[in-house]
Amino acid sequence: MAEDKLRILVAKPGLDGHDRGAKVVARALRDAGFEVIYTGLHQTPEMIVSAAVDEDVDAVSLSVLSGAHMFLFPEVIKQLAEKGASDIKVFGGGIIPEEDLPKLYESGVAKIFTPGATLSEITTWVRDNIKSTKGK
Amino acid sequence: MSDLKEKYKKWEDTQLKKTLEKKPERKQKFSTLSDHVIERLYTELNLKDFDYARDLGDPGEYPFTRGVHETMYRGKLWTMRLFAGFGTAKDSNKRFHYLLEQGQTGLSVAFHMPTIMGYDSDHPRSKGEVGKTGVSIDTLEDMETLFKGIPLGEVTTSMTINAPATILFAMYLAVAEKQGVDWKKIRGTTQNDILKEYIAQKSWIYPPKPSMRLITDMMAYASEHVPGWNTISISGYHIREAGSTAVQELAFTLADGIAYVEAGIKTGLDVDTFAPRLSFFFNSHNDFFEEIAKMRAARRIWAKVMKERFKAKNPKSWMLRFHTQTAGCSLTAQQPYNNVIRTTVQALAAVMGGTQSLHTNSLDETLSLPTEETATIALRTQQIIAEESGVAATIDPLAGSYFIETLTNEIENEAMDYIQRIDDMGGMVDAIENGFPQREVGNSSYRYQQQVEKKEKIIVGINKYIVENEKPIPTLYVDEKVEQEQIENVKRIKSQRDQAKVKMYLEELKSAAKGSDNVMPHILNCVRAYGSLGEICDVFRDVFGEYHDPKWL
Numbered sequence: 049m050a051e052d053k054l055r056i057l058v059a060k061p062g063l064d065g066h067d068r069g070a071k072v073v074a075r076a077l078r079d080a081g082f083e084v085i086y087t088g089l090h091q092t093p094e095m096i097v098s099a100a101v102d103e104d105v106d107a108v109s110l111s112v113l114s115g116a117h118m119f120l121f122p123e124v125i126k127q128l129a130e131k132g133a134s135d136i137k138v139f140g141g142g143i144i145p146e147e148d149l150p151k152l153y154e155s156g157v158a159k160i161f162t163p164g165a166t167l168s169e170i171t172t173w174v175r176d177n178i179k180s181t182k183g184k
Numbered sequence: 185m186s187d188l189k190e191k192y193k194k195w196e197d198t199q200l201k202k203t204l205e206k207k208p209e210r211k212q213k214f215s216t217l218s219d220h221v222i223e224r225l226y227t228e229l230n231l232k233d234f235d236y237a238r239d240l241g242d243p244g245e246y247p248f249t250r251g252v253h254e255t256m257y258r259g260k261l262w263t264m265r266l267f268a269g270f271g272t273a274k275d276s277n278k279r280f281h282y283l284l285e286q287g288q289t290g291l292s293v294a295f296h297m298p299t300i301m302g303y304d305s306d307h308p309r310s311k312g313e314v315g316k317t318g319v320s321i322d323t324l325e326d327m328e329t330l331f332k333g334i335p336l337g338e339v340t341t342s343m344t345i346n347a348p349a350t351i352l353f354a355m356y357l358a359v360a361e362k363q364g365v366d367w368k369k370i371r372g373t374t375q376n377d378i379l380k381e382y383i384a385q386k387s388w389i390y391p392p393k394p395s396m397r398l399i400t401d402m403m404a405y406a407s408e409h410v411p412g413w414n415t416i417s418i419s420g421y422h423i424r425e426a427g428s429t430a431v432q433e434l435a436f437t438l439a440d441g442i443a444y445v446e447a448g449i450k451t452g453l454d455v456d457t458f459a460p461r462l463s464f465f466f467n468s469h470n471d472f473f474e475e476i477a478k479m480r481a482a483r484r485i486w487a488k489v490m491k492e493r494f495k496a497k498n499p500k501s502w503m504l505r506f507h508t509q510t511a512g513c514s515l516t517a518q519q520p521y522n523n524v525i526r527t528t529v530q531a532l533a534a535v536m537g538g539t540q541s542l543h544t545n546s547l548d549e550t551l552s553l554p555t556e557e558t559a560t561i562a563l564r565t566q567q568i569i570a571e572e573s574g575v576a577a578t579i580d581p582l583a584g585s586y587f588i589e590t591l592t593n594e595i596e597n598e599a600m601d602y603i604q605r606i607d608d609m610g611g612m613v614d615a616i617e618n619g620f621p622q623r624e625v626g627n628s629s630y631r632y633q634q635q636v637e638k639k640e641k642i643i644v645g646i647n648k649y650i651v652e653n654e655k656p657i658p659t660l661y662v663d664e665k666v667e668q669e670q671i672e673n674v675k676r677i678k679s680q681r682d683q684a685k686v687k688m689y690l691e692e693l694k695s696a697a698k699g700s701d702n703v704m705p706h707i708l709n710c711v712r713a714y715g716s717l718g719e720i721c722d723v724f725r726d727v728f729g730e731y732h733d734p735k736w737l
Contacts, residue, residue, distance in 0.1 A: 063297035063313055065386025068426050068513075071626055072633050074737050088735040089386050090301070092309065114297050115552070115662065119312025145551050146656045163517040163550045164646050167637055 054178055055105040059087040059096045061124065064114035069141065073109065073170055080171040093123040101133050107158075107178045110140035117144050122155035135181045139173075141165060188228055217471035217641070218429035218628075220594070226586035234589060239484070243579045247487035249480050249592070250580040251538040252503040257576035261289075262534075263541035264566045265342060267509070269294030269319035270553045271666045272673075273329035276319040280334060282556060286563055290541060291334070292342040294318035294553075295352070302348045302389045302721030305670040314667035317553070318344075322674040323716045327355040328362065337365040341372040342417070342507065342541075347389035349376035350402050351720050354707040357410065361712075373414035373463055373507070376402065379440040379612055380419045383621045384426035386733065389721060392613050394728035398703065399444065400451045403458045405704035414463040416444060417507060423621075424467035425513045427629020430478045431595055433467060435602030436612075436621045438485055442603070443612040445494055455494050459501035468530040468537070469511040475530070476582060477591035479537030482506070485596055485603075508534035509543040515550045518645040520657055523547040528565050535575055536582055542566055552659040619734060626737065674716065681714040689713055690723055697727040 058074040060067055067089055078084040085103050087096060100108050108128075112120055117140075125138050141161035144152070152160055158177065161170055214222045241247055244254035253259060266283055268291075269276045280291055295318040298310035304322045305314045314320050321327055331341075336359060345352045353374050360370055378395040381388045388395070399416065406413045420437035428436070441462065448458050466482065468475045486504035490496040510530035515523045524547050531544050544562040546554030554562065570576055582588045609615045616622070635641040642648050693706040710720050 063301045063303070063309065063387075064317075065381075065388075066426075067386055068629050071737050072427075072630055075630050076633075078737070084737070086735050086737055088733045090732075114313055115316030116297070116312035118664075123312075143550065143552070145659050145661075147659075166647075167633060 052180075053081065053083040054107070054174070054180060055083045055085065055103065056174065056178070057085045057087065057096070057100050057103060057105040057108045059091055059099070059108060059110050060089045061091050061093060061096055061110055061120040062112060062114055062116045063090060064112060064116070065089055066113040067111070069113070070109075070111035073111070073141070073167065076167040076171055077109075077174065080175070082171075082174065093120060093127050096124055097127040097131060097133070100128065100136055101131050104182075105136060106181050107137040107139060107174070110138065110142075112140065112142040112144070115143065117142060118148060118151065121152055121157050125156045137178055141170075192227060192229060216430070216474040217469055218431060218474060220429075220431070220474060220591075226590050228586065230586050230590040239589070239593075240583060246491065246499065246502055248483040248503055250583055252483065252505055252540070256538065256579040257535070257570075258579070261570050261576060262539050262566075263290040263340065264288050264563060264570075265290040265292045265507070265541045265543055266559060266563055267292040267294050267344065267543045268554075268559065269296075270317075270660065271315040271319065271662050272670055273319055273321065273326040275315070275666075277330050277332050277334075279556070279559075280330075283559070283563065284334070284339070286560060287567060288563055290340045290342065292543060293330070293344065295343075295345055296320045297387075299348070299352075299717060300345065300387045302718060302725070304674050304716050304718030305667065306674050307718055310667075312667075314670050315662050320666075320670045321352065321355070321717065322670070323677050323714050324355050324358050324711050325677050325714065326673075327352075327359050331359050331363075335365070336360045336363055337369040342375075343373070344375045346375050346378055346381050346385070346387055347395065348717055348721055349374045350398050350704060350707050351711065351717050353402060353406075353413075354704065354711045357708065358712050367410045368412070370410055371412040373417045374402075375419060375465070376416045377419045377440060377465075379443060379616060380422055380437070382616045382731075383423055383436055383440075384428070384625060385419075385422035388731045390724060390728040391731045392616060394724070396443075396447050396613070398724075400447050400453070401702045401704055403448055403461070404451065404453060405702055407453070407457045407461065411461075413461065415458070415461050417463045417465045418444065419465040421465050421467045421509050423625060424469060424511065426625050427513075427632060428625045429628050430469070430471070430474050431598045432602065432621075432624055432628060434478050434482055434485075434595065435599040435606075436625075437464065437466070438482065438489065438599065439603050439606045439612045439615070439621075441486065442489060442493075445490075446611065449494070455490075455496045456498040456501050459490060459494070459496050460498060460503075463540075464504055464506035466506055466508050466534075466537075466539075467511050468508050468534040468539075470514050470526060470530065472529060472533050473588060473591055474595075475533040476537045477588055477595050479506070479508075479534070479539065480580075480588070480592045481596040481599065483538070484592070485599060505540045507541045507543070508537070508539040510534070510545045512545055512549055515545060515547070516643060516645050517550040518654065519651055520547050520550070522645055523549075524561060524565065527562065528569070531565055531569055532573070532575065535569055536580075538580060548657060548659055551657070552661070555658065555660045619736065623736075677714055678716065685713045686710065686715045686719070690715055690719060693720065694723050694727060697724055
């Protein structure tokens with residue numbers, strides 16, 4: 049049933065315009081049966097968090113290729129918490145060097161996919177790890 | 185010809201058939217990276233209508249298929265131009281000096297995202313982004329630091345800047361003034377190709393129509409005051425990186441070019457005053473022959489378009505001169521040293537395709553901006569091709585190949601079909617507003633990714649020949665301190681300048697933007713008085729509004 053579908057917000061935070069990855073992942077998630085909402089480009093953390101809450105999503109997926117991931121990922125997580133929406137999981141990917149991963153996971157990011165990740169890896173991970181935030 | 189056909193048929197029916205029965209070919213279908221079908225064999229039969237003078241011409245001669253210059257690399261090697269920039273202007277100035285010492289022959293500036301998007305480093309939207317993807321430039325002072333010790337009359341500089349191109353160009357001219365260099369001696373390029381931003385790179389600020397006006401203002405100003413400047417580098421590179429096919433890259437780039445020429449003519453400029461200063465920028469991806477054919481087809485199509493459609497008379501208006509960058513999107517984070525080999529093949533294709541300048545990517549660019557070591561290997565790749573491989577000794581060495589000429593013809597025809605469709609939509613600006621090229625690129629990129637998943641397209645280290653538990657390689661890290669340093673820097677400059685003067689020039693710029701005066705002289709006044717990039721962009725945001733992308737997938 050449609051209302052049982054997990055809802056994922058795919059977002060492009062910051063000034064980075066590289067949306068190839070975000071769009072390909074969004075289409076793959078949609079084809080895998082999830083409900084996908086795409087924010088469009090150049091979103092601030094405030095805009096993303098407010099879309100996540102308004103759209104009542106189960107997870108937020110961020111794509112960052114501009115090197116600003118160390119600010120943007122933790123900021124989205126912090127602002128979700130401030131809105132009492134910590135049950136919305138945050139995952140994502142982009143040009144993110146290996147040495148930044150521990151800090152990102154520490155800040156509460158559920159999963160980072162680095163270059164070379166396959167679409168099936170991503171959709172499988174979402175299926176296994178994202179649970180509905182409804183009815184809590 | 186009919187003898188040949190018979191002979192070929194006989195070979196197919198006997199010898200070939202026998203072999204195929206014994207041992208079938210590796211695949212049912214062979215195709216290029218872009219899915220263009222490739223035949224087993226190309227022969228004279230594929231080139232029945234081939235006419236050397238009409239289809240190729242000699243080098244430096246219409247339609248320039250063999251190259252835009254009579255002697256090509258025998259006269260002068262392509263310009264080796266590595267795209268560089270990170271951190272503060274001081275950090276990047278040091279890298280520029282290093283690259284020039286290593287034998288690089290031109291400069292290419294990478295700006296950080298806030299500069300590209302028209303924000304100063306102290307703007308809230310710049311948080312976390314300062315100096316990360318390129319150099320941070322807020323005011324003329326940063327630009328002075330960036331080119332410190334580099335005589336602008338002697339180097340050529342390319343700047344990858346689009347929505348705020350007029351401002352960075354003005355800053356460059358102001359630095360030249362300070363160095364005492366005559367603007368007539370300045371050579372270089374501003375990317376300034378806003379149409380491909382809407383299609384692919386997505387670094388826009390204002391809507392398409394006012395953005396086109398900024399471009400025509402700059403074309404008019406440069407043709408009069410800075411005649412050696414390439415005002416636009418009409419770019420397919422980003423279209424390809426966003427996932428297009430080779431044909432889409434070519435077609436959309438040339439259709440963008442047609443839109444700029446039409447815009448220039450519409451403002452009353454004579455085509456031959458600005459067309460010679462239009463330059464192009466292509467991607468060189470993995471499929472060797474497809475890339476070479478694309479570049480040869482590009483020159484031939486543009487020559488015909490300029491001569492036949494726009495009736496340009498100056499042969500320089502017919503010539504498509506271009507820069508090439510090897511394909512960033514082809515690089516892998518896995519087994520990153522393999523990227524050196526990919527880049528070598530791609531660079532070789534660009535040289536076979538007759539490029540005027542070349543950037544070779546560094547092996548670590550899927551992870552971060554390049555280190556000094558990896559940038560050096562990238563430069564050495566070009567130097568080895570130029571000095572050791574022997575390929576620069578003769579002009580267009582693949583001409584006359586049954587395969588290359590057939591592929592060049594096919595790519596030309598397919599690109600012309602796209603250009604016709606875009607013309608039917610009312611031109612590229614309308615096509616973009618309808619989302620046509622964006623959708624075509626999005627579909628190609630999704631299809632390609634699915635082909636990779638199904639192993640129909642092989643990427644070494646990704647879906648074949650995988651190695652587990654690789655050791656990480658050292659990468660460049662831009663310290664968070666850069667942001668604080670640059671914020672203090674821009675705040676200091678803003679507090680020290682003549683505020684009344686800046687305010688007055690910004691007001692004058694606003695009136696020009698609202699009216700029809702050329703904005704360039706007003707931008708120059710602003711930057712000379714240390715008005716910042718963000719302040720100038722705010723004036724335009726105010727007058728022109730901002731563009732937001734449609735949220736389709």
